[in-house]
Amino acid sequence: MFSKNRHKIRSTNLRFASAPNRQPPVKASGLSSTLLFGLVLLALVFLVLDKTENRQLKKLKAQALDLAAPALDLASVPAGYIHRSFERAQSFYDINRKLSELQKENKRLRGIEWNIDKLKHNNSKLKALLNSAQESPLKFVSGRIISGNPGLFGHHMLLNVGHRNGIRAGFAVINSTGFIGRTIDTGTRTSRILLLTDKTSRIPITIGKQGVRGVAIGTGSIFPKIDFIAKNRSIFEGDHVYTSGDGGELPRGLSIGVVKKIDNQFHIALIAGKQANEYVSVLFFDQSNLAENQR
Amino acid sequence: MFRYRMTALVLPVMLLAFLPTLAAYQWHMPLGDGLAFPFLTILVVLICALRYPGLLPSPLVFCSGLACDLFTRSPLGYWTLIMLLTLVLARLTVTFHQGHGRLIRGASTLILPAFITLIAWILASFYELSWQPPRPIIEGMLMALLLLVVPVSLLMGFETLLITKKKTDPSRMFGRSRF
Numbered sequence: 102m103f104s105k106n107r108h109k110i111r112s113t114n115l116r117f118a119s120a121p122n123r124q125p126p127v128k129a130s131g132l133s134s135t136l137l138f139g140l141v142l143l144a145l146v147f148l149v150l151d152k153t154e155n156r157q158l159k160k161l162k163a164q165a166l167d168l169a170a171p172a173l174d175l176a177s178v179p180a181g182y183i184h185r186s187f188e189r190a191q192s193f194y195d196i197n198r199k200l201s202e203l204q205k206e207n208k209r210l211r212g213i214e215w216n217i218d219k220l221k222h223n224n225s226k227l228k229a230l231l232n233s234a235q236e237s238p239l240k241f242v243s244g245r246i247i248s249g250n251p252g253l254f255g256h257h258m259l260l261n262v263g264h265r266n267g268i269r270a271g272f273a274v275i276n277s278t279g280f281i282g283r284t285i286d287t288g289t290r291t292s293r294i295l296l297l298t299d300k301t302s303r304i305p306i307t308i309g310k311q312g313v314r315g316v317a318i319g320t321g322s323i324f325p326k327i328d329f330i331a332k333n334r335s336i337f338e339g340d341h342v343y344t345s346g347d348g349g350e351l352p353r354g355l356s357i358g359v360v361k362k363i364d365n366q367f368h369i370a371l372i373a374g375k376q377a378n379e380y381v382s383v384l385f386f387d388q389s390n391l392a393e394n395q396r
Numbered sequence: 397m398f399r400y401r402m403t404a405l406v407l408p409v410m411l412l413a414f415l416p417t418l419a420a421y422q423w424h425m426p427l428g429d430g431l432a433f434p435f436l437t438i439l440v441v442l443i444c445a446l447r448y449p450g451l452l453p454s455p456l457v458f459c460s461g462l463a464c465d466l467f468t469r470s471p472l473g474y475w476t477l478i479m480l481l482t483l484v485l486a487r488l489t490v491t492f493h494q495g496h497g498r499l500i501r502g503a504s505t506l507i508l509p510a511f512i513t514l515i516a517w518i519l520a521s522f523y524e525l526s527w528q529p530p531r532p533i534i535e536g537m538l539m540a541l542l543l544l545v546v547p548v549s550l551l552m553g554f555e556t557l558l559i560t561k562k563k564t565d566p567s568r569m570f571g572r573s574r575f
Binding site: 133136137140141143144145146147148149150151152158162165166169172173176177180183184187247248249252253254255257259293 | 417420421422423424430431454455458461463466467468469470471472473474476477480481483484487519520523524528532533536
């Protein structure tokens, strides 16, 4: 008996996708089919509610993300390590080119350094003459990106700080180089950031030295486009782009990028585009915050 | 039978929990970045449902889909619906799949991912109320098919281990599913 079974095991095809002598599959029970059908309907209902931006569903999602945040936070550590290793490996191959770029930039910056000091000095003199009020520095809180993946439906990131840190929807988010997006949903421990590159992103901007007003519109690619510029104003490739602060939603003067022409249309080459976003800061900019700072 | 079933469920459950977590991060893949891991989870569901009919309970697949939706910040229900429809597809075709030889089974196993890609594209277009570019979805599925080697190897190894330990054909282990 045992030797027969052993022969059976040896003759059984252990390779994965083949088992010609298997038992015929068992049909699913009625309960199984009903449950599956019910779950399909439930998933469809969730999809429709999500599209209609149901508030209760949004709250549930935020709460679920809050619950999952510690696990995501923990799992992001090896993911971040792997990401940094790849970046280091990549930069190793680019090292000569990057070195020459850095040397050129260093030379250029040294050239304007004395000019900046002179401008600072003149600026402070003029402010004193005008008796202008001092701008209070914005409060901010820094956090780590625990989930950041450009998906099919949007360019979002998840941050490990939320309500309990004072964050609310609409706050500007910056990294070490510039503005990257703003918070759209906040839970107790997490916040969702809508990036500049997302199709639904619309940011009022100022372009160049002449302060041309426009809107940066996300396209789903790494170059948001510039639109709604007055017909009698001109912008040029290489002009710097900043947040304009129009509408009172975002602070003025946050660096976004430079103008780049692609297919006869003006886009923005984001200054924070290629930078890895592991640690970011959320700026507390709203009317109540400004009033508090003035006291 | 119940003990065999529980043992056999261990690796599929781990895969269905682990893969949506991987989907939360950016891996800078050359193709289908952001979509490869959700599609990989779907392919694991397909393989398990075809190979071990009656093993995967549908609530488990539902929860895995919800996790995918939450972690990838996709619309809630999108990946869940695709996973459940994959399970339905697998249950409908399992008789055909297991009643034929290796070549036909291999061919049908390639056609099913193509069909799932089509479902994903139609559903995305339905959600956005406009035709979406199919390229990112196709790239995501292609990348997932390349990565499928890893979970398939794990499942093969696990199956061999179970057969060696339990001295029986895996298809005899699972019996009738209540779910």
